[in-house]
Amino acid sequence: MGRSPCCEKAHTNKGAWTKEEDQRLIDHIRIHGEGCWRSLPKAAGLFRCGKSCRLRWINYLRPDLKRGNFTEEEDEIIIKLHSLLGNKWSLIAGRLPGRTDNEIKNYWNTHIKRKLISRGIDPQTHRPLNEKNHHHHHRCFHRQNHPYSSFRPKKIESITLEENNCTSSSMTTDEEQQQKRESNHDQDINLDLTIGLAPATKRESTPTSSSNSAESRLQQPVSSSQLYGGESTRPVCLCWQFGGERREMCRDCQNQSLYHRSYC
DNA sequence: AACTCGGTCAACCGCTCCCGC
C-alpha cells in the first residue's frame, strides 16, 4: 500500500530554480492562475514537482511579496504572535502582509531567537531564561499547550484571546502576571487575538492569486479543523485585532452573535 | 591566497488535513 508519490521523482529537477523555470511558472500562473499544483508542472512545461512549484511561487515569485529586511515593528509583531501561537508560521505570516511563512520561520531561527536570548528570554517559552521553576503552563498559547499544536480539543465554540488580559486559568497569581508583564517589557503592541464562529466556508476551493494574498488570507475564515487537527465540527474564524489598525471584526464574525468566550 | 567556520535562506521532505467520490 502506501501513498503514491506526489510526483514522478525520476523525471523532476531538484535544487535551485533557473530563471527560465521561474519565467515559465510566472507565465503559466499569470494566464491560468494558481491552483492544481499537481498538474501545473506538466501544463507549464516544467520538470518539477507540483509542491516545488507551489513553494517557489509562494515564497519567491508572488508579486505581492515584500522583499528586504524586517522592520523593528515587524520583529515585535512576530515575537508577540509567536508567544501566542507558537511555531504556527503560516498564521504569523498571515498577519504580516508580503511576508511568507518560510521567510518568517527562517528569520525567527536566525535573528529573533538570538535577539530574545540576548534579552534573557527563552525563545520557545517566552519566559525569562534564568527561571528555574518551569511550570508546564505558561503563556496562553505556548507551544506545549496552545491549541494549534498538541492541545487539540475536539470542538471549540468561540474563543477570545486578549494578550494584555489573558484569562488563563493556569495564569492566576499576581506573580505570574508580573512575570508575564516583565517578559513583555517594552512590547506595548496591543494584540487582541480573537477566534470566533463563522459560517462554514470552503477552504480555498478556487484558489486565485488574489485569494492567496496575505491580506485576503487574514480575512479568510480559518476552519477549526485547520486549527485543531480535523476533529472539530464547526468552522472557526480568526479575527485578529492589534496595533490599533484592525479593530473591526471580519464580516463573517459580524454576522455572528456568538462571540467572545474567554479562553486559555 | 587558501582554508575554515558560521550565518543565511531557498528548497525539500514527511506529515496532516480536508474534500470529493
Place this chain on the structure above:
DNA sequence: TGCGGGAGCGGTTGACCGAGT
C-alpha cells in the same frame, strides 16, 4: 462512512557567501 488524492504546513537540509584566521 471510508478511502484516496491534492494541498498546506512545519521541520530540516544543504548550498552559498562573507568574515576571520
